[in-house]
């Protein structure tokens with residue numbers, strides 16, 4: 001009986017693991033900003049350029065579009081002294097730019113998205129391409145931006161991790177961190193521009209692209225196996241299965 005039970009458990013485990021595949025799909029969408037209208041009336045620095053399901057949560061993040069079809073082109077933002085001029089998207093042809101500045105009393109531009117539900121207790125990795133234009137541009141618009149700022153990532157308003165600052169100007173670099181999904185969450189992820197933590201002129205204009213939230217490989221399998229072990233332990237006192 002015991003042998004049959006173990007085999008049955010393994011079979012059930014396999015079914016659970018394969019049947020639950022859709023639940024571990026990546027919850028975030030449009031993390032590369034490739035789809036959706038950013039500027040219905042043409043690029044405007046006073047309007048947020050966050051294509052759905054992204055939305056701005058503070059001031060007006062800017063969308064860049066290397067095709068110039070919907071956003072600031074490869075020439076950069078003219079009013080910002082050609083901010084990110086010549087910058088090719090890290091992935092696809094669009095990316096977002098946003099600022100942290102000591103000007104205007106201090107601003108931290110930000111944007112957010114409510115993703116598909118998270119699985120409580122599961123580990124996820126947040127990753128992105130990050131870049132900074134630290135050439136001292138956009139003086140009338142919160143500049144000059146000399147910093148290489150960071151990006152704080154919030155889940156439901158709570159800090160879960162940081163995309164750390166660049167080590168070079170105008171260069172895409174990969175950043176990531178992991179977090180454990182809480183027991184309860186509305187799955188609202190917010191990305192908030194931060195000042196350069198080390199530069200005495202800390203105002204920073206930062207770009208992000210290819211944002212991904214990826215379930216950790218094997219996390220579900222571990223959860224399933226733990227559940228089966230717990231289940232077997234519970235059955236033992238009941239009489240020999």
Ligand SMILES: [Ca+2]
Nearest residue numbers: 032091092094
């Ligand atoms: Ca992109």
